[in-house]
Amino acid sequence: MGNRRGIVQIGIIHVTPETTKMKELII
DSSP states (O other), rough: OOOHHHHHHHHHHHHHHHHHHHHHHHH
């Protein structure tokens, strides 16, 4: 379970920058 949480955190951190770039493009 500990490993699963680490993978989920990395996924969220990876998606955050991509979403910010998309939002900036849309704005």
